[in-house]
Amino acid sequence: MAVGTIDRIAERAARITPFGAANRMRGLSDRAIAWIFIMPSILILLAINIFPLLWTVYLSFTNYRANQPGRPVQWIGTANYERILSSGDIWGYLQVTAHFVVWTMLIQVALGLGLALLINRGFKTSSFWTTVILIPMMLSPAVVGTFWTYLYQPQTGIFSYIIDVFANVGAVDMIGSIHLAPWAIVIVDTWMWTPYIMLLCLAGLRSIPAYLYEAAEIDRANGLQKFWYVTLPRVLPFLMLAVLFRGIENFKMFDMVVELTSGGPGSATELASINLKREAFESWRTGYSSAYAVILFVTVFGLGNIYVKALNRVKS
Amino acid sequence: MSAASTAYSVGEASPRVKWIAGILVIAYALVALIPLVWIFLTGFKSPPDSIAYPPEVLFTPTLEGYVNLFTTRSRQTPEYINSLGPPQSWYDALVRERNMVITGPSRFIDRYQNSVIIGFGSTFLAVFLGTLAAYGFSRFKVPLKDDLMFFILSTRMMPPIAVAIPIFLMYRQLGLSDTALGLILLYTAVNLSLSVWLLKGFIDEIPREYEEAALVDGYTRLQAFVKVVLPQMRAGIAATAIFCLIFSWNEYAFALLLTSGEAQTAPPFIPLIIGEGGLDWPAVAAGTTLFLLPVVIFTVLLRNQLLRGITFGAVRK
Numbered sequence: 346m347a348v349g350t351i352d353r354i355a356e357r358a359a360r361i362t363p364f365g366a367a368n369r370m371r372g373l374s375d376r377a378i379a380w381i382f383i384m385p386s387i388l389i390l391l392a393i394n395i396f397p398l399l400w401t402v403y404l405s406f407t408n409y410r411a412n413q414p415g416r417p418v419q420w421i422g423t424a425n426y427e428r429i430l431s432s433g434d435i436w437g438y439l440q441v442t443a444h445f446v447v448w449t450m451l452i453q454v455a456l457g458l459g460l461a462l463l464i465n466r467g468f469k470t471s472s473f474w475t476t477v478i479l480i481p482m483m484l485s486p487a488v489v490g491t492f493w494t495y496l497y498q499p500q501t502g503i504f505s506y507i508i509d510v511f512a513n514v515g516a517v518d519m520i521g522s523i524h525l526a527p528w529a530i531v532i533v534d535t536w537m538w539t540p541y542i543m544l545l546c547l548a549g550l551r552s553i554p555a556y557l558y559e560a561a562e563i564d565r566a567n568g569l570q571k572f573w574y575v576t577l578p579r580v581l582p583f584l585m586l587a588v589l590f591r592g593i594e595n596f597k598m599f600d601m602v603v604e605l606t607s608g609g610p611g612s613a614t615e616l617a618s619i620n621l622k623r624e625a626f627e628s629w630r631t632g633y634s635s636a637y638a639v640i641l642f643v644t645v646f647g648l649g650n651i652y653v654k655a656l657n658r659v660k661s
Numbered sequence: 662m663s664a665a666s667t668a669y670s671v672g673e674a675s676p677r678v679k680w681i682a683g684i685l686v687i688a689y690a691l692v693a694l695i696p697l698v699w700i701f702l703t704g705f706k707s708p709p710d711s712i713a714y715p716p717e718v719l720f721t722p723t724l725e726g727y728v729n730l731f732t733t734r735s736r737q738t739p740e741y742i743n744s745l746g747p748p749q750s751w752y753d754a755l756v757r758e759r760n761m762v763i764t765g766p767s768r769f770i771d772r773y774q775n776s777v778i779i780g781f782g783s784t785f786l787a788v789f790l791g792t793l794a795a796y797g798f799s800r801f802k803v804p805l806k807d808d809l810m811f812f813i814l815s816t817r818m819m820p821p822i823a824v825a826i827p828i829f830l831m832y833r834q835l836g837l838s839d840t841a842l843g844l845i846l847l848y849t850a851v852n853l854s855l856s857v858w859l860l861k862g863f864i865d866e867i868p869r870e871y872e873e874a875a876l877v878d879g880y881t882r883l884q885a886f887v888k889v890v891l892p893q894m895r896a897g898i899a900a901t902a903i904f905c906l907i908f909s910w911n912e913y914a915f916a917l918l919l920t921s922g923e924a925q926t927a928p929p930f931i932p933l934i935i936g937e938g939g940l941d942w943p944a945v946a947a948g949t950t951l952f953l954l955p956v957v958i959f960t961v962l963l964r965n966q967l968l969r970g971i972t973f974g975a976v977r978k
Contacts, residue, residue, distance in 0.1 A: 375801055378882050382797035386790045386853055387809065393828070393850035394816040400827035411830060460689060466674040468683035476964045477690045480697065483960045483967075484953050487913035487928045491935070492700045492949050495942050501712040503699055536693060544968065597820040600913035604932050621822050626918060631826060638823035645820065 405636035412629040425636035435637070437612065438620045439644075444527055445602075445616060446595045449534045450588050456535065457542025458584065462576075464543070465550045479544070481537045490604030493533050494520060497605075520606050523613045530602050530614050534595065542587045549583030550576070585656045589649065596645050617641055697953075703946035711942040725759075726943025728752045730769055730934065730951075734761040769948060772930040776910060776952075779841050779926055783848035784905040788898055790849070791856030796886060798857070799864040800872075810858070817854040821914050829918055841924045847915055852905040859904070863897030864890065900966035907956060927952050 373381070405425055409418045429435055460478070464471050481489070496504045499518035508517045519529040553576065561571045599618040602608070608615035608623075621641065625634035674682070703711050705722040734756055742762065748754040756763050794813075798806060828847065829838075837843030867890060875885040913928040920926070931948045934941065960967060 373882065375882060379797045379801035379803055382793040383803060383809070386794035386813070386857060389790065389846070389850050389853060390813060390816050393847060394824065397824040397827035397831065400830070401823055404826065411826070411833075456689075460686060463682040463686050466679050466682035468679040468686070471683070471686065474683075474686050474690045476961055478686075478693060479964065479967075480957055480960055481693060483907060483956050485911035485913065485928050485956075487911075488931055488949055488952055491932045491945065493696065494935075495703070495945065496696055496699065498712075501714050501716065503695070503716045506714070506716050536696065597822070599822065600928075604913075618820065618822050622825075622914075622918075625822070625826050626829075631830075635826055638820070638826065642820055642823050 401635045401638055404632050405639050407632045409632045409635075410629050411625075411631040421632070425633045426640070428633065429637055429640060435617070435620075435640070438615055438617045441527065441612070441615055442596060442598075442617045445530060445534070445598065445614075446592055448528075448531045449538070449595055450592055452531065452535050453539045453542045453591070454584065454588060456539045457587070458546050458580070460539070460543045461546035461550055461580075464547060475547075479540045482540045484537070486537065486601035487604045489533065489537060490601040493529075493605055497529060521610060523610055526606050526610060526613045530605060533601060533605060534598070537601070538591055541591060542584070545583045545587035546580055549580035552583075553579045582656065582660050585652075585659060589652055589656065592652070593645055593649060596641075596648075697957075700946045700949050700953075703943055704950045706943050706946075708941060708943055711946070712940075723755070724752070725755055726941075726947040728755055729941055729944040730947040731767055732756070732763045733765050733767050735764050736761050768930065769927075769934075772925055772927045773951070775841060775924055776926040776928075779844045779848065779924070780906050780909040782841070782845040783852060783909045784902050786845065786849040787852035787856045787905045788860075788902050791853055791860050791901065792891075792894070792898065794853075794857045795860035795864050796890065799861050800869070810861075813854045813857050816850075821851075825915060825918050828915075832919060839920045839922060839924050843919060844916065844924060844926070847919070848905075848909040848912060851912075852908055855908075856901050856905060859901045860894070860897055863894055863901075867893050896966070899963075903959060903963055903966060907959070910956065 406420055406422060407418050408421050408424075410416060464475055496502050497519040499505050499516045499521060504519065505517040509515060517525070519525045519532075557575050557579075558571060561575050566574065597618055598616055599622065602614055602616055603619055603622075606614040608619045612620075618641070621634055621637050624630050624637060628634075699716075702718075702720075704726045705724070706717070706720055707723050707725050710717055710720045711726075732752070737760060739760060742757050742760065745762070748757055753763060797803060798810060803809065832838045832843050837846070871889050871893070872885045875889045876882070880888065911928065912926070916926045917929040920929070927948075931945065931952060934945045934948055
C-alpha cells in the first residue's frame with residue numbers, strides 16, 4: 346500500500362516538475378540504469394573469457410598437470426616455451442595448419458567470388474538457389490566431419506565412386522592416404538564455407554553504385570577492364586574481411602577435422618589445435634599446453650594484425 | 662541487405678548471360694546438395710545397402726537405421742529368439758530379422774534433449790543480457806564506451822582451446838563439469854559478444870524521439886524501455902536469437918571437453934554411434950538427419966534474418 350501511495354505522489358510530483366528533474370526523481374537515474382544493464386554482460390565475459398585467459402598465461406609458466414591435482418605446482422619460468430619452440434614438432438603442425446588455411450582460402454575465394462558475380466547477374470530464382478547454397482555453412486562442423494567419413498569410404502563411399510566414374514582411377518582412399526588426407530579436409534571445408542565468402546562478396550557487389558559502370562561505359566572500358574578497375578576495388582575490402590574471419594577460424598580449426606581424420610593418417614592432418622588438445626587433455630601436460638595455447642594465440646593475433654593493416658591500406 | 666534484394670548495381674545483364682549464370686549457379690548448388698541428399702537417403706537404407714558398391718540410388722526403404730538409432734540391441738541365437746514368442750511391435754520384428762533383440766532405449770533422446778535445453782537456455786540468457794547491455798551502450802553516456810565495446814568484441818577472437826584448459830579446471834573446482842548449467846553459462850559468454858553488437862545496431866536504428874515522448878508522458882526509463890523500445894526490437898531480437906541458437910546447437914569442442922555423461926549434447930554423441938553399432942551407417946545417417954534437419958528448415962524459413970547476421974561487421978557503417 347505504502348509503496349503505491351508514494352508512487353502516486355511521486356507520479357504527481359513528476360508531472361509538474363520539468364523533464365530532467367522528473368527523470369531523476371522517479372525510479373533509477375539514467376547512470377544507475379546504464380550500469381545495471383551493462384554490468385552483467387561485462388562480468389560474465391570477465392569470468393568466462395578474460396579470467397581463464399589470464400589463468401592460461403599463468404599456467405604456462407608452471408609444470409602443473411591437471412590429472413595430478415595434489416602435486417605441488419612449481420614456477421618454472423619460460424621452460425615450457427623454450428621446450429616447444431626448440432623441439433621442432435610445432436613447426437610440423439603449423440605447416441599442416443598453413444597448408445589447410447592457405448588452400449582453403451585460395452579455393453574458396455575463387456569459387457565464392459565467381460558464384461557471387463554469377464548470382465549478381467540476377468537470373469530468375471537466384472534468391473532461392475542462394476539459400477540452397479547457404480545450407481552447408483549453417484551445419485554443425487563436427488557432424489559434417491562425421492558424415493563425410495562415410496562419403497569418403499574408399500570401397501563403398503559415393504565420393505570415391507564419383508571420382509572413379511569420371512577419372513577411372515579405382516578406389517580413392519581420401520582419408521587413409523597421407524597424400525590425399527590434407528586435401529580431404531580442404532574439400533570438406535570448401536564445401537562448408539564457400540557460401541560465406543560468396544555472401545560477403547555479394548554484399549560488396551551490391552554496394553557498387555551503378556554510375557561507376559555508366560562512367561566506365563562512357564570511357565569505353567571492356568568487360569575485363571570494368572571488372573579490374575570498378576568491380577574488384579569495391580569488392581576487395583569485403584573479400585579480405587571474409588578471408589580474415591575465415592582465416593582465423595581455420596587457423597583454430599578443430600571440430601570438423603577431428604571427426605573426419607582425427608589428425609591422421611600419421612600426422613598428415615594434425616592441425617595445431619588438434620595437437621594442442623592432445624597435449625592438454627590426453628597427455629595432461631597442462632602447463633606445457635598452456636604455453637602452447639599462448640603461442641598459438643599470439644600467432645593468430647600477430648598474423649591478424651598484419652592482415653588488418655594490409656586491409657586498411659586496401660580500403661584507403 | 663539481403664540476397665533477395667533486386668537492386669542490381671551492375672546494370673541489367675542480357676538474357677543469354679543471365680541464362681548461363683543461372684545454369685552455373687544451379688549446377689554448383691546441386692553438386693553441393695549431393696552430400697546432404699545422400700545422408701538423408703542413407704538413413705532409410707538397410708546396413709548392407711548402405712555399404713553396397715556401386716552405391717545404390719534405388720533401394721527398398723527401411724526404418725532400420727532409425728530403430729537402431731533409438732535402441733540398444735544385443736545379438737542372440739535364432740533358437741533364443743524363437744523361444745521369445747511373437748514380436749511385440751513392428752520394430753521388434755525388424756530387429757529380430759537381424760538375430761538381435763532390443764535391450765532398451767539408446768541415449769540419443771537424452772543427448773538431443775540436452776542440446777535443446779542448453780541451446781535454448783544459453784540463447785535466452787545471451788539475448789536477455791545482450792539486450793540490456795546493448796540498450797545501455799546505445800542510449801546512455803557510458804565512460805570508455807568504445808573501449809568496452811571493443812573489449813566485448815575481442816573476446817570473440819579467442820581460440821576456444823586456449824580458454825578450454827582453465828575453464829576445465831575452473832568447472833572442476835565449482836562442480837560445473839558435465840552439467841547443463843556449465844555449458845549454458847559458457848555458450849552464453851561466447852554468444853554475448855555477438856549478441857551485444859548485433860542488438861546495439863538494431864537499437865541505434867530506433868529513433869530516440871519515441872522514448873523521449875514516453876518520458877515526457879510520465880513513463881520512467883524502465884517503462885519506456887519495456888513498453889516502447891522492446892516491441893520495436895522484435896525482428897532484431899529474433900535474428901540475434903537464431904544466431905545464438907545455431908552456435909550453441911552446433912558447438913562441439915567445449916561439449917567434448919566439459920561433458921561426458923549427463924550433460925553431453927548431440928554433436929559429440931553422434932560420432933559415437935559408429936562405434937556403438939559397429940559401423941552402423943544408417944543409424945549415423947538417421948541421427949545426422951534428425952540433428953541437421955531443424956537447422957536446414959530454419960535456414961530456409963529465416964534466410965533474410967540470417968543474412969543480416971552473417972554479413973554483420975562487414976557491411977556496418
